Amino acid sequence: VDRPRRAAYDLLRTVADDGAYANLALPDLLSRHGLSERDAAFTTELGFGALRLRGRYDAIIALCASRPLDRIDPRVLDALRLGAHQILAMNVPDYAAVSSSADLARRLGPGAAGFVNAVLRRLAATPQQEWLDAIPPPAPDDPLGHQCAAASHPRWIGSALADALALADAGGELAELLAADNDAAPVSLVARPGRISPTELADATGGTPGRWSPWAVGVSGDPGRFTAVRDGRAGVQDEGSQLMVLALSRAEVDCGDTSWLDMCAGPGGKAAVLAALARQQGAELTAVELHPHRARLVARTAGSEELRLVVGDAREAPLSGGYSRILLDAPCTGLGAIRRRPDLRWRRTPADLPALRGLQRDLLQRALALTAVGGVVAYVTCSPHVAESDDIVAEATRHAAVEQVDARGLLPEVPGTGPGPAVRLWPHRHDTDGMYLALLRRVA
Ligand SMILES: C[S@@+](CC[C@H](N)C(=O)[O-])C[C@H]1O[C@@H](n2cnc3c(N)ncnc32)[C@H](O)[C@@H]1O
Numbered sequence: 001v002d003r004p005r006r007a008a009y010d011l012l013r014t015v016a017d018d019g020a021y022a023n024l025a026l027p028d029l030l031s032r033h034g035l036s037e038r039d040a041a042f043t044t045e046l047g048f049g050a051l052r053l054r055g056r057y058d059a060i061i062a063l064c065a066s067r068p069l070d071r072i073d074p075r076v077l078d079a080l081r082l083g084a085h086q087i088l089a090m091n092v093p094d095y096a097a098v099s100s101s102a103d104l105a106r107r108l109g110p111g112a113a114g115f116v117n118a119v120l121r122r123l124a125a126t127p128q129q130e131w132l133d134a135i136p137p138p139a140p141d142d143p144l145g146h147q148c149a150a151a152s153h154p155r156w157i158g159s160a161l162a163d164a165l166a167l168a169d170a171g172g173e174l175a176e177l178l179a180a181d182n183d184a185a186p187v188s189l190v191a192r193p194g195r196i197s198p199t200e201l202a203d204a205t206g207g208t209p210g211r212w213s214p215w216a217v218g219v220s221g222d223p224g225r226f227t228a229v230r231d232g233r234a235g236v237q238d239e240g241s242q243l244m245v246l247a248l249s250r251a252e253v254d255c256g257d258t259s260w261l262d263m264c265a266g267p268g269g270k271a272a273v274l275a276a277l278a279r280q281q282g283a284e285l286t287a288v289e290l291h292p293h294r295a296r297l298v299a300r301t302a303g304s305e306e307l308r309l310v311v312g313d314a315r316e317a318p319l320s321g322g323y324s325r326i327l328l329d330a331p332c333t334g335l336g337a338i339r340r341r342p343d344l345r346w347r348r349t350p351a352d353l354p355a356l357r358g359l360q361r362d363l364l365q366r367a368l369a370l371t372a373v374g375g376v377v378a379y380v381t382c383s384p385h386v387a388e389s390d391d392i393v394a395e396a397t398r399h400a401a402v403e404q405v406d407a408r409g410l411l412p413e414v415p416g417t418g419p420g421p422a423v424r425l426w427p428h429r430h431d432t433d434g435m436y437l438a439l440l441r442r443v444a
Pocket of ligand 1: 270
């Protein structure tokens with residue numbers, strides 16, 4: 001089997017067997033297989049695509065196979081998923097997709113190659129739309145269930161996204177959002193203020209100015225090849241994340257504005273920009289991170305001399321209080337970043353929510369207690385799930401002396417952020433991660 005397909009197969013296997021995160025495991029696999037840039041792009045598209053669309057392909061494979069999915073060896077099933085992605089979504093001739101997948105299965109047991117060959121030939125013989133129409137449950141019986149299965153989203157995620165869209169006056173856009181989740185995310189760089197200008201970064205990388213953020217430069221290919229990224233003048237950061245920092249920095253505060261706090265800072269993408277802005281405005285940034293290895297990344301990304309780093313639990317870490325600007329980029333399910341993390345949708349379950357919600361509630365309560373009167377907290381999640389966003393904010397504003405600012409006014413250049421006062425960004429509308437921002441001001 002050729003190395004690019006072998007690498008994609010190994011990616012699926014390490015995700016399944018070792019619980020590896022695909023986006024973290026991929027770079028190592030690409031270099032271990034010694035792939036050229038072109039082959040690496042093929043492997044990435046094949047491996048990530050097969051992981052994202054696993055739900056859709058499993059449903060189609062079940063229609064083609066002569067036995068239920070749970071009676072197919074998981075190693076053989078991964079070979080089938082790779083074959084399905086090449087046939088249905090990539091520009092690969094059917095015979096090459098079928099024979100290379102059969103070759104992957106050949107050493108997995110007697111009959112495995114023949115089985116893969118037969119299933120994929122059946123799959124290739126029918127147009128994709130017919131398969132999609134046939135995926136259970138039938139649309140007339142269960143429209144949402146059918147839509148989620150065909151668009152390769154677990155039903156609970158599709159349902160949560162539909163709820164969030166409805167709150168954002170975007171109730172009719174579920175199909176577009178699910179489709180956007182299945183696309184590869186664009187690669188966006190941030191020109192870190194004071195270190196490199198966006199124009200210099202665009203010139204150095206051959207990139208183009210971002211769509212929304214003044215610091216963003218869009219590039220293609222591996223961003224690790226750029227000197228500016230390697231030496232830390234620029235970083236890889238979704239434009240949505242950049243806009244969260246921009247909004248917080250633009251908020252009006254009615255107090256001294258010299259001490260800022262990033263409560264959940266690791267790995268430090270937002271802290272690096274915040275620290276640079278704080279320095280420009282004569283303020284000091286304190287950054288808190290629970291996990292020591294992630295705290296080290298904050299120091300490396302932002303520069304340890306640029307901020308005061310506290311390693312510990314932000315719910316109880318010794319902090320002075322009286323901060324004028326606090327970023328609470330809360331731990332969350334990450335359902336807004338599904339397209340960036342191809343295996344996330346299959347990893348997360350609704351059982352993750354209660355513990356995350358408890359943490360989010362406690363962190364926001366602490367953030368408000370640490371805010372100076374007249375200061376602001378940006379509560380941010382990369383999840384549109386209402387239980388992690390509006391519900392948490394509604395609870396906090398019921399109890400504390402806070403008012404919610406209309407955050408849309410802080411990002412006037414970005415249309416379609418919803419009915420307010422929170423801002424919601426969407427992959428299908430803004431081509432960013434699905435970010436949520438609530439801006440809360442502490443009042444007397
Ligand atoms: C959404 S990520 C933050 C991303 C970060 N703001 C950035 O832009 O790079 C949430 C972070 O919070 C950290 N975390 C989780 N629980 C925490 C706690 N109780 N106190 C402080 N940090 C915590 C996680 O380790 C994780 O690094």
